[in-house]
Amino acid sequence: MNSHSEEEQRMISVEDPALREQIYVHTVYNEIAPHFSHTRYKQWPIVEEFLKSRTLGSIGLDVGCGNGKYLGANKNVYIIGSDRSDQLVNLAYTNNSKIQSFSDTLVADGLKLPHFGNSFDFVISIAVIHHFSTPERRIEAIKHIISKLNVGGEALIYVWALEQQNSRRGWKEGMPQDILVPWVLQKNKKKKNRNDEDQEGTQEEEPETKMRYYHLYKKGELEENAEAAGAEVVRNGYERDNWWAVIKRK
Amino acid sequence: MKFLTTNFVRCPISKCDNSLKAFPLQYKNCELIQEELEFNPEFLANILDRLNWEAIIAVAGDLGNDSLPPTKPENVDPKDPENEQLLKDLHTLLIETQITEGEMHCGECGHIYYIKSSIPNFLLPPHLV
Numbered sequence: 347m348n349s350h351s352e353e354e355q356r357m358i359s360v361e362d363p364a365l366r367e368q369i370y371v372h373t374v375y376n377e378i379a380p381h382f383s384h385t386r387y388k389q390w391p392i393v394e395e396f397l398k399s400r401t402l403g404s405i406g407l408d409v410g411c412g413n414g415k416y417l418g419a420n421k422n423v424y425i426i427g428s429d430r431s432d433q434l435v436n437l438a439y440t441n442n443s444k445i446q447s448f449s450d451t452l453v454a455d456g457l458k459l460p461h462f463g464n465s466f467d468f469v470i471s472i473a474v475i476h477h478f479s480t481p482e483r484r485i486e487a488i489k490h491i492i493s494k495l496n497v498g499g500e501a502l503i504y505v506w507a508l509e510q511q512n513s514r515r516g517w518k519e520g521m522p523q524d525i526l527v528p529w530v531l532q533k534n535k536k537k538k539n540r541n542d543e544d545q546e547g548t549q550e551e552e553p554e555t556k557m558r559y560y561h562l563y564k565k566g567e568l569e570e571n572a573e574a575a576g577a578e579v580v581r582n583g584y585e586r587d588n589w590w591a592v593i594k595r596k
Numbered sequence: 597m598k599f600l601t602t603n604f605v606r607c608p609i610s611k612c613d614n615s616l617k618a619f620p621l622q623y624k625n626c627e628l629i630q631e632e633l634e635f636n637p638e639f640l641a642n643i644l645d646r647l648n649w650e651a652i653i654a655v656a657g658d659l660g661n662d663s664l665p666p667t668k669p670e671n672v673d674p675k676d677p678e679n680e681q682l683l684k685d686l687h688t689l690l691i692e693t694q695i696t697e698g699e700m701h702c703g704e705c706g707h708i709y710y711i712k713s714s715i716p717n718f719l720l721p722p723h724l725v
């Protein structure tokens with residue numbers, strides 16, 4: 347756990363970061379989409395609270411919306427959820443049409459969103475920025491997000507923390523930050539542990555284990571990235587193995 | 597893809613950023629459905645303020661609807677019963693009308709984005725990123 351595995355070395359040696367993310371993020375999410383979606387139905391309290399406190403008729407974005415679990419959190423706002431994974435967007439679309447929500451879904455890359463700048467009241471991007479594989483691209487992604495905000499608009503960003511001593515993963519300060527996290531695709535899994543959002547297991551030789559790239563954020567790093575992107579941190583914190591920050595344009 | 601969303605998407609290619617021709621996209625060969633959704637007059641009145649009406653008219657025209665008022669209804673009070681029909685019509689158009697299949701053409705660079713099974717796809721081929 348204190349140094350990179352062979353597969354991680356291979357991942358790091360892929361020179362083009364976009365290609366690296368294609369192999370170790372986008373392809374993987376498309377492969378695990380239905381199973382992944384199955385484990386993602388609970389809304390995280392701070393995200394839910396952020397969305398519920400938006401005013402009637404607000405217009406926002408959910409960048410990297412996954413299965414769209416936040417699109418209907420507030421029935422009085424309109425959110426365009428986007429994601430790179432067309433498989434996850436399919437699920438988001440279906441989920442969203444079942445719940446009488448005004449929100450909508452589309453497939454797009456978080457670095458190339460098909461929207462005007464200066465036109466949204468809020469953005470959320472939950473557990474997405476940590477999938478960009480260089481500091482430059484993570485900062486660029488935050489810059490792109492805040493460029494879409496109106497003056498005064500707020501973005502809520504969540505990223506996975508390096509400091510997870512209390513999780514079963516046990517990562518902590520000093521450990522590698524650019525890692526591959528296994529996802530075990532259980533084919534005929536029926537019973538599910540309700541407290542278990544991720545399914546990283548131990549069966550690394552199993553052919554159905556898919557490896558996803560993550561950059562684990564250490565304390566203060568999200569805020570540094572936000573500032574480098576030209577944003578101001580409004581409030582921030584740590585919740586359930588994640589660092590989060592509400593930011594706005596300076 | 598809800599009709600409303602056509603007012604909030606444009607060509608993501610950087611060189612089209614400042615072009616007036618890149619928005620709205622031109623909608624071609626589209627198939628539509630109506631999907632029933634709750635009517636929320638307050639929500640609609642607020643959203644109306646935010647719309648680019650010319651773009652609404654242009655896209656409605658692409659989809660074969662030429663019956664919209666030429667100027668945007670202003671200061672629509674959702675509590676005034678006189679506005680109910682207007683807001684209901686807007687609800688039907690913006691929220692309940694969905695494009696299930698079709699093409700979105702950028703008027704600046706000509707790139708075509710596709711809508712399939714109600715989902716628009718804005719991913720760019722590598723040479724355009």
Ligand SMILES: C[S@@+](CC[C@H](N)C(=O)[O-])C[C@H]1O[C@@H](n2cnc3c(N)ncnc32)[C@H](O)[C@@H]1O
Nearest residue numbers: 375410411412429430431455456472473474477
């Ligand atoms: C851990 S999931 C989180 C999904 C959702 N936000 C949630 O909270 O459940 C990460 C998501 O980021 C998406 N993603 C990764 N890289 C992306 C990119 N470059 N552009 C858009 N989405 C991306 C993935 O497809 C995946 O849906």
Ligand SMILES: [Zn+2]
Nearest residue numbers: 607612702705
């Ligand atoms: Zn274009």
